[in-house]
Amino acid sequence: MSSIPTATRRRVLQALGVSTAAVAGCAQAPGAETEQTAERTTPQEPAMTQAKSTDVDRIAADPTDIPDPIDRSEPTTHSIEMTTKEQVAEVEPGVTYTYMTFDGQVPGPLIRVRRGDTVELTVTNEESNSMPHNIDLHAVRGTGGGAEASMVTPGQTKTFRFKATYPGAFIYHCAVPNMDMHISSGMFGMILVEPKDGLPEVDHEFYFGQHELYTKGEAGEEGHHDFDIESMKAEDPTYVLMNGEKYAITPDRYGSPSIKTGETARVYFVTGGPNLDSSFHPIGSVWDEVWQQGAIAGPANKFVQTTPVKPGSCAIATLHAEVPGPIKLVDHALSRVARKGMLAIINREGPKNPEVFEPEA
Ligand SMILES: [Cu+2]
Numbered sequence: 001m002s003s004i005p006t007a008t009r010r011r012v013l014q015a016l017g018v019s020t021a022a023v024a025g026c027a028q029a030p031g032a033e034t035e036q037t038a039e040r041t042t043p044q045e046p047a048m049t050q051a052k053s054t055d056v057d058r059i060a061a062d063p064t065d066i067p068d069p070i071d072r073s074e075p076t077t078h079s080i081e082m083t084t085k086e087q088v089a090e091v092e093p094g095v096t097y098t099y100m101t102f103d104g105q106v107p108g109p110l111i112r113v114r115r116g117d118t119v120e121l122t123v124t125n126e127e128s129n130s131m132p133h134n135i136d137l138h139a140v141r142g143t144g145g146g147a148e149a150s151m152v153t154p155g156q157t158k159t160f161r162f163k164a165t166y167p168g169a170f171i172y173h174c175a176v177p178n179m180d181m182h183i184s185s186g187m188f189g190m191i192l193v194e195p196k197d198g199l200p201e202v203d204h205e206f207y208f209g210q211h212e213l214y215t216k217g218e219a220g221e222e223g224h225h226d227f228d229i230e231s232m233k234a235e236d237p238t239y240v241l242m243n244g245e246k247y248a249i250t251p252d253r254y255g256s257p258s259i260k261t262g263e264t265a266r267v268y269f270v271t272g273g274p275n276l277d278s279s280f281h282p283i284g285s286v287w288d289e290v291w292q293q294g295a296i297a298g299p300a301n302k303f304v305q306t307t308p309v310k311p312g313s314c315a316i317a318t319l320h321a322e323v324p325g326p327i328k329l330v331d332h333a334l335s336r337v338a339r340k341g342m343l344a345i346i347n348r349e350g351p352k353n354p355e356v357f358e359p360e361a
Pocket residue numbers: 100132133134174175176182187
C-alpha cells in the first residue's frame with residue numbers, strides 16, 4: 001500500500017466510496033505509524049499537472065455575436081468557411097483544458113440562412129491539430145448530415161453543398177467515431193434556418209450553448225484537466241457549462257448583455273451534451289414564448305417556466321423585460337449551477353415597476 005502515492009490512494013479510496021476518516025482508520029493498523037509519519041513529511045504528489053499556457057484568452061462565444069435577421073424574399077447561396085481548432089484555454093481562472101472547437105469558440109458560430117437557401121460549406125482542419133474532425137448539421141437532408149462529406153484530417157479542407165429545405169434551429173456537431181469526446185470538448189453549435197416569412201421582430205437576440213466537460217480533476221481544482229473517458233461513460237461530468245467556461249457570461253467574468261425594460265429579447269439555445277438534458281429556466285422571469293426543439297414552423301408555447309432541451313436539440317425562446325434586475329439563465333438541475341459552472345446572466349435595466357414587483361413593500 002505504501003508504494004502507492006498518497007494522493008492517488010486517497011482518490012482511489014474516494015472513488016470506492018471510502019471516506020478520508022476510513023483512510024485515517026487504516027493508518028492505525030500495525031506498522032502504520034511509520035507510514036503516517038512519511039505521509040506528513042513527504043511532499044504530496046500533485047493531484048493535477050500544472051495549468052498549461054493558453055492558446056487563446058477566451059473560448060466562450062459572445063452571446064451577441066449573431067448574424068443580422070434575414071430581410072430577403074428570394075433564396076441565395078452562402079459560402080461559409082469553418083475551421084476546426086484544438087486549443088488550450090481556461091475553463092475558469094487557474095483551470096486549463098484542451099478544447100476542440102469550430103472557429104475557436106463554444107458554441108461554434110451561429111449560421112443563419114433562410115428556408116430555400118443553398119449553403120456551400122467549407123471545413124478546414126487546422127494543420128496543427130492532432131485529430132480528424134467533421135460536421136453533422138441537423139438542417140441537412142443527406143448522409144450523416146454532411147459528416148462523411150466533410151471528414152478532414154489535419155491540414156485538409158473539404159467543401160460540400162446542401163439546401164436548407166426546412167425551417168428551425170438545429171444543432172451542428174462533430175461526428176467522428178469519438179464524437180462524444182469531441183462534442184464534450186466543445187465541437188457543437190447552431191444553424192438557424194429562418195422561415196420564408198422571417199421571425200417576429202424583437203429588440204435583441206442572444207445565443208447560448210450548454211454542454212458537459214469530463215475531466216480527471218474536480219471542478220475548481222487548479223491545473224490542467226485532462227479529458228476523462230470513464231466519467232464520460234458514466235455521464236458524470238466535472239463541469240456543466242454555458243458557452244464553454246464557468247460563469248462566462250456574467251458580470252464577474254466577461255460581462256452580461258443588457259436589455260431595457262419594455263424590450264423583448266429572443267434567445268437561441270443549443271444543448272451540445274453529449275449526454276445531459278438541460279432544464280432551461282430564466283430565474284426572475286418566464287419564457288414568454290418557447291418554440292420547443294427549435295421547431296419554429298409550429299406554434300410557440302406561452303409562459304413556460306422550464307423548457308427541456310435534449311442533447312442534440314435546441315430551443316428558441318423569448319423574454320419580455322417588465323422589471324429591472326438580472327435574469328439568470330440556468331439548467332434547473334441546480335447542482336450544475338451551484339457546483340459545476342452552469343450560469344449566464346442577462347441584465348434588465350430601467351425604472352422600477354412596483355405594480356409588477358415591489359421588493360420593499
Ligand atoms: Cu472533432
